[in-house]
Every structure is written in C-alpha cells, then in structure tokens.
Amino acid sequence: SWNHTPQQIADLTEELIETTKAFNDHIASLSSNLTVEGVLLPYIDFENESQLLINQLFFYQYVSSDKDIRDASTAAEELFSEKMIEQSLRTDVYEVFKKLQEKVDSGMLSIASKEHQLFLSKTMLGFRKNGLHLPEDQRQVVKSYLSKLKELCIHFSKNANEENGYILFSKEELEGVPKSTVDSFEQVDKDGVQLYKMTFKYPDIFPVSGFANNETTRKTVYLGNGDKCKANNVILEEIIALRYKLAKLLGFNSFSDYVLDETLAQNVTTAVSFLTDLRRKLTPLAQIELEKLSEFKGAEVFKWDFKYLENKMLSKQYQVNETEIAEYFPMESTIEKMLAIYEKLFDLEFQPVLTNTSVWHEDVRQYLVLIGEGSNKKFLGVIYFDLHPREGKYGHAANFGIAPGYAKRDGKSRAYPITALVCNFSKKTESKPSLLKHYEVKTFFHELGHGIHDLLGRTEVARFHGTNVPRDFVETPSQSFEFWTWEKSILKNLSSHYLTNESLSDTLIDNLVSTKHVNGALHALRQLHFGLFDLAVHQLEDDESLELLNISRLWNNLSNEVSLISSGNYTVDSYGSFGHIAGGYESGYYSYFFSEVFGDDIYYTLFKDDPMSVENGRKYRDIVLSKGNSEDIMDNLKLLLGREPTSDAFLKEYGLDK
Ligand SMILES: [Zn+2]
Structure with a gap:
C-alpha cells in the first residue's frame, strides 16, 4: 500500500537500519566452518528481501503531493544511506567474506550457481572499492568522504527537483x-x-x-x-573535490577510472576517445546545419534561438507543426496502442487495475502484467503510470524500479518486479484530451522500454535484476525501442485524431520522419558537451588539476566550443540543474552515446525489416532483456546479433556513413 505517514517512513527506516545491522552482526560472528549456505546465501536473501521497502520509502520524495511526506522520504534516505555506508565499511563482515572467498579459491568450497559466484566476486570488488583492504586510519577517511558525498548529492538533487x-x-x-x-x-x-x-x-x-x-x-x-539552481554551484565543487580524493585514496588514477571499471567501456580512456572521435566526425556536419539556421534567421544564431528557429524551420520547410501532429496522439489511446506493441513483441498482456486503491495519488494508474499464452500465462509483475505534473513532483520523465524480481529461497517461487513510470504530460482540459507531442510519444515509449526491461528480468539475484546493468548499457533497450516511434507502419497504427479518429496521413508521416535528423549533429554536440564536461571534471589525475579547475569556466567554454552555438558572451551555470552529475550518472553521461551504438545495431539487425517480428522480439527478450546483469552482456549481444556489435548503424543514423 501507499499510505505511509511521515512518522511511519521514519520508523520503518529505523527498523531497516536495525535489522541490517543485526544481520551483519550475525555474519560477522561466524568465524569457523564458513559455508556458502551459512554466509553467502543468507546474505543474498537478505539483500533481495530488503529492496522493496527501501525503494518504496525513498520513492515518495519524487511523487508524493504532501511536502511532509516528501521531506520525510528524503530525510529517511539520507539517514539510511549514511548508516548503510557504515555497514558497507565493516571490516568484520569483510574478513568473513575474505575467508569464504579463500575457501572457494582453494577448492574447499564450491558455489553451484553461476549467479551466486558472480555475486561473491562483485561483493569482494565492492569491499575493495570501499577501501576495506586499507589500514584503519585510511578507512576512516574513506568513510567520511563517502558519507559526505552521499549527503551532498542528495542536496544537489533536492535543490534541482524542488526549484x-x-x-x-x-x-x-x-x-x-x-x-x-x-x-x-x-x-x-x-x-x-x-x-x-x-x-x-x-x-x-x-x-x-x-x-x-x-x-x-x-x-x-x-x-x-x-541559472535557476545556482545554489548547486558550490555543492558541485565540493562533490568533485571529494570524488577526486576518494579515488586517489583507493588507488585509482582518477574518479572516472574508479567508476568505469565495471562498465562495458571499462576505463576512462575508452570513454574519452569514443566521445572525442564522435565530436570530430560530427563537427563539420554541425557547421553546415548551423549555417542553414543562420541563413534562415538572417543573423547570428544564439543559444536561445536554436529551438525557436528549428521549430520555424520545421513548420516552414518540412511542414511539420508539432501541435498539429499532437492532435493525432490523444494520450489514452496512444498509450493503449504502445502497450499493445510491447504485448505483441514480448508476449505480454497488460491488465488495468480499475479499483485504484493501491496508488500514491489519484492520477496514478496501475497494470498487472502477464506473460505467455493460454494455459502458460503467468503473472510477471506490476507497472504504475504517474503521468501528469504536480507541485513538488519529479520534473522529468523516468522509470523507477520499486521492487526487483528474484528467486526465493525455497527454489520454486519468485518475487515479482514492480516498476513505475513518472512523466509530466499536460492534463486534459475541458475542451481537449491530453495530446502528446511526437517527442512525448517517443519519450513515453522510451521510458516504457525501461519499465519493460525491468519487468522482463528473470534473474536469481535482485542485484542483477532488470535494469540493474552497467550504465553504458542501461539505455540500450530503450534506445532501440525509440526506432518504433519513427516507423511509418507503427505511426499509422499509433495515431488517431482526437476529433475524427483518423490516422496520420502518409504526407504528414513522411514530413515528420524527414525531421528526425534535422540538426542532428547540433543536437548531438549539445549532448557531447554534457558528456565531455562530465568526464573532464572526473578524470583529474593530480592535485594541481584540481586546484586549477574552474567549473563554471569549463562548463561555459566547453559549451561554446563543442556546441558551436554562441551564448553571446553570457555565461550561465546550468550545471546546477545537471541532475545526472549528482544522481548516479557521474562520469557516465558518455553512456548515452556508447549504449546507442548497441541499440542502433540491434534495431537495424533484428527489426528494421519487420518492426513487429515476433520471432526476433522473443530472441531479444530471452537472450538479453531477461538476463539483467547476471551474465556477460557483451557475450549475449554477440549471441543476439550473430556477430560482434559494430557502430555501422549508429554512424548511419547520424549521416556519417559516407
Ligand atoms: Zn532512458
């Protein structure tokens, strides 16, 4: 249920902290005869079973319409994170795991499940990344850095969300x-x-x-x-300095290297050269696009002109008017049809729950999701849609995992995933239903894709479930799904004018599709600015570079140099609302491009000829989507594609294949 009071949120958080501490005390008390059944399996179970309540209590801060509940949720998360840092830094627990690992390495113990083996090795790596192998005094410093960082990041996000x-x-x-x-x-x-x-x-x-x-x-x-979030400027400075010091203390070259060693890119050199290469290829194309824009304006183009001129150009040269197109995408029927696409591809069924009692706000709707056909039909999980803006609500579109799926200890039953889409589509008015712009159709399908990835997860361990994959892969499924919202046959089917029920005409669709790459290089360079900034502040390798770092100057210089569009000598510190940098995507913004390479390859290889290919949908589901992070992702991508992934499709999309 979703009716926790602020007091209950606080009490339940206390309880979670106490039980976690007691559980770790128990693990730490085991000294002789360590076994997989006595240490590893209970540890996995405990982690599996705690996730639902943790996620739920901390989700309120994004969606509750009651400020007291949001504040209680934020405060609870701060307290919990702080206490969990203490728990994750316990050397007594580390010593037990170290002994267990030694017994496994020497062949005295064996772990039957591959996932459980992986869990152990990742847990050991996590201990080392927390500095548990270091001497006591250094461990204390690591601890203070980690806890300060948590606190600063929460404040940064709160400032941005509640602006x-x-x-x-x-x-x-x-x-x-x-x-x-x-x-x-x-x-x-x-x-x-x-x-x-x-x-x-x-x-x-x-x-x-x-x-x-x-x-x-x-x-x-x-x-x-x-400049709406200037309060975050000093917070970010502090965050960057602490991350640098933390990485150094733990023996990494830079914070980026500390973050990237468990990703597909593996290190910062790969990530930087990937972005730099892309920037080099895109710049000449972007210059041509910019020239066209300034011819169109008849004067120099500034950053505040970009969207405006693009819209004008779209309606004049491409006869595309996003408001007119939106009339063909009334929210209700469009969402229903989008669900139908996923139903067909992955053999799913969405059943609306009509008695909306178990939701956090009256606008929220809930679906039960089933998988399979006929007598094989099985319950898969639950998805929530929270679609309209409210004061204090999370201001972007995103998928939030509420509960991961996992295999229960009895070996027979499973815990089912619960996932939520939080969006901000304008509400219906007296005269009109809520109408989705095409980019909103795309965004919703993208976020729904994350939700589907989350629902399809079928791992033993919650830690590897669904979208709990490396950041430079997590966008791949959704990026591949976006292609559906640009396919003529799909657009025909999705659209239905809110007054006439007519589908989009061929001409309107052709015009719309022809706009997909309008200013594509300029748009990409804008994203590259974020990605390069994010790596630049996190790849510092020595104290001097940190001394010299001027975040505002770096942000503004990179913005002008990379994006090519002038800011007319004005500087803005918009990194204050660059949520990714404090929200778990630090040193990870490059991922959007990196993962797109795989997403584009998957679409071109499996769906370009037939976007509704049921056979390839099932393959995608079973080889990649259901596996989460429980197997080697690159291996599974090769299996799915029948070869090594390539960037051919990706470059083609940006018009760089010639
Ligand atoms: Zn996404």
Whole structure:
C-alpha cells in the first residue's frame, strides 16, 4: 500500500537500519566452518528481501503531493544511506567474506550457481572499492568522504527537483506561444497589469523558448533557466573535490577510472576517445546545419534561438507543426496502442487495475502484467503510470524500479518486479484530451522500454535484476525501442485524431520522419558537451588539476566550443540543474552515446525489416532483456546479433556513413 505517514517512513527506516545491522552482526560472528549456505546465501536473501521497502520509502520524495511526506522520504534516505555506508565499511563482515572467498579459491568450497559466484566476486570488488583492504586510519577517511558525498548529492538533487522559480511575462512578450500554454499560466496582477507566470517546468518552458517571437523573451528564459539552481554551484565543487580524493585514496588514477571499471567501456580512456572521435566526425556536419539556421534567421544564431528557429524551420520547410501532429496522439489511446506493441513483441498482456486503491495519488494508474499464452500465462509483475505534473513532483520523465524480481529461497517461487513510470504530460482540459507531442510519444515509449526491461528480468539475484546493468548499457533497450516511434507502419497504427479518429496521413508521416535528423549533429554536440564536461571534471589525475579547475569556466567554454552555438558572451551555470552529475550518472553521461551504438545495431539487425517480428522480439527478450546483469552482456549481444556489435548503424543514423 501507499499510505505511509511521515512518522511511519521514519520508523520503518529505523527498523531497516536495525535489522541490517543485526544481520551483519550475525555474519560477522561466524568465524569457523564458513559455508556458502551459512554466509553467502543468507546474505543474498537478505539483500533481495530488503529492496522493496527501501525503494518504496525513498520513492515518495519524487511523487508524493504532501511536502511532509516528501521531506520525510528524503530525510529517511539520507539517514539510511549514511548508516548503510557504515555497514558497507565493516571490516568484520569483510574478513568473513575474505575467508569464504579463500575457501572457494582453494577448492574447499564450491558455489553451484553461476549467479551466486558472480555475486561473491562483485561483493569482494565492492569491499575493495570501499577501501576495506586499507589500514584503519585510511578507512576512516574513506568513510567520511563517502558519507559526505552521499549527503551532498542528495542536496544537489533536492535543490534541482524542488526549484520553483518563474518569470512573469506580459501577453505581448509571449506572442507566438501556443494559446493553450499561455492559458494554462497562472495570472498575476502587478500594478494593474495582467502578467503570466511561466515556471521552469517542461510544459511551460518548452513552448515559450520554442515559439516566443520576441527574442528578448527567449533570451530571458534562457538566462533564467540556466541559472535557476545556482545554489548547486558550490555543492558541485565540493562533490568533485571529494570524488577526486576518494579515488586517489583507493588507488585509482582518477574518479572516472574508479567508476568505469565495471562498465562495458571499462576505463576512462575508452570513454574519452569514443566521445572525442564522435565530436570530430560530427563537427563539420554541425557547421553546415548551423549555417542553414543562420541563413534562415538572417543573423547570428544564439543559444536561445536554436529551438525557436528549428521549430520555424520545421513548420516552414518540412511542414511539420508539432501541435498539429499532437492532435493525432490523444494520450489514452496512444498509450493503449504502445502497450499493445510491447504485448505483441514480448508476449505480454497488460491488465488495468480499475479499483485504484493501491496508488500514491489519484492520477496514478496501475497494470498487472502477464506473460505467455493460454494455459502458460503467468503473472510477471506490476507497472504504475504517474503521468501528469504536480507541485513538488519529479520534473522529468523516468522509470523507477520499486521492487526487483528474484528467486526465493525455497527454489520454486519468485518475487515479482514492480516498476513505475513518472512523466509530466499536460492534463486534459475541458475542451481537449491530453495530446502528446511526437517527442512525448517517443519519450513515453522510451521510458516504457525501461519499465519493460525491468519487468522482463528473470534473474536469481535482485542485484542483477532488470535494469540493474552497467550504465553504458542501461539505455540500450530503450534506445532501440525509440526506432518504433519513427516507423511509418507503427505511426499509422499509433495515431488517431482526437476529433475524427483518423490516422496520420502518409504526407504528414513522411514530413515528420524527414525531421528526425534535422540538426542532428547540433543536437548531438549539445549532448557531447554534457558528456565531455562530465568526464573532464572526473578524470583529474593530480592535485594541481584540481586546484586549477574552474567549473563554471569549463562548463561555459566547453559549451561554446563543442556546441558551436554562441551564448553571446553570457555565461550561465546550468550545471546546477545537471541532475545526472549528482544522481548516479557521474562520469557516465558518455553512456548515452556508447549504449546507442548497441541499440542502433540491434534495431537495424533484428527489426528494421519487420518492426513487429515476433520471432526476433522473443530472441531479444530471452537472450538479453531477461538476463539483467547476471551474465556477460557483451557475450549475449554477440549471441543476439550473430556477430560482434559494430557502430555501422549508429554512424548511419547520424549521416556519417559516407
Ligand atoms: Zn532512458
């Protein structure tokens, strides 16, 4: 159920901390006759069984409409993380595992399950990454760094999520912005003048920066949005310095190397050269795109012009108007049809739960998910959709795993995954249903893809379940799924005009698809700016580089150099709302491109000819998606593709194959 009070959240968190401590005391007390059944299996079970409550209690901070509950959830997570750092740094537990590992290595003990073997080796690696092999005084320092880092990252995210800035505009200043957007703004009377309140949330800011004809309005939005989270600037400085010191203490060259050793890229050199190579290939293409934009504007293009000019160009040269296209994607029927695609590909069935009692807000809907056919049909898990914006709610679109699946100790039954999609689609109004822009259709299908990946997971151990895979692979499934939202046959089927029920015409689809790569290189370079910044601040190898680091300057310089579009000598510290850098994606932004290589390869190889190929859908499901991180991902990719992955499809997508 989803009706925890702030007090219950606090109490249950205390209880979790106590039971974890007691459990580790028990493990630590085992000294002789260590066995797999006595140490490893109970340890795995304990971890498996704790996940649901942990995830649930800390999920409230993103979705509860009650500020007290959100605060209790954030406070609980801070406390829990702090205490778990203590637990993960226990040398008494480490000593027991070290002895167990020695017995396994010497052949005195054997572990039957491959997954359990993997669990042990990853656990040992985790101990070393926490410095448990170091002398006492150094361990204390590691501990203080880790706990301070946790705290700083939580504050960074909280500042970004709860940011509630806004700008007041007059009606004239908003000229060009769709009427429905302007109508949705709160009106404020200021000295007898009606002003419109634009917040920095997506449904407000995208239409304004994308359509306001007044350049000053767009510039004001760009600058205001860029600096909306300045409180995070000093926090990030502290975070970067601590990460550097931590990595050094643990014997790594840089924080990036500390993070990347369990990824597909394996080290920072691979990641940097991958991005640098891509930047080199994209830059000439981007220069051509930028020239076209400035010809179109008839003047120099600035960052605040980019989306606006692109929209103008799209409607003029490509006859694509995203608001018009949106009329063909009423949210309800579109979502239903998207679910049907996944149902067919992976042999699933989504059953809406109509009596919505077990949800955290009245807007939330819940589906039971089944897999298989006829008498083989089995329960697979639960998915929640929380689709509309609310005050205090997480402001982006994302999938949150609530409960992982795993094999229960009895060897027969399983725990089922529960997963949630949190999005921010505008609500229906009296005259119109909620209409999805094409990018929202794509985003939803992408996030739903993460949800499906999570639901399809079928591992023994929760730690390897579903989307618990290396960061440079986690986007691969969703990136491959995005292709479906660009296929003509699929778009025909997904679309249904909210007044006439008509599908998109061939012409509209052709026009839409022709826009897929408009300014593709410029868009990619913008992402490369984030990726290169993220690696630049984390690959520092000596004290001097840290001394010299000026984050604001680095961010702004890279932004101008890499993205090619001028900021007109203004600087903005928009890294204050670069959530990834404090939210578990540190030194990992390169992953979006890295994993796309695999996603594109999978689509081109298995689905390009027939996006609804049931045979290939089943293969994808069984060889890759259901395996989570329980097997070698690269091996399984080779098995799925029938060869080594290549970047051919990826380069082709960016027009770089010639
Ligand atoms: Zn994603």
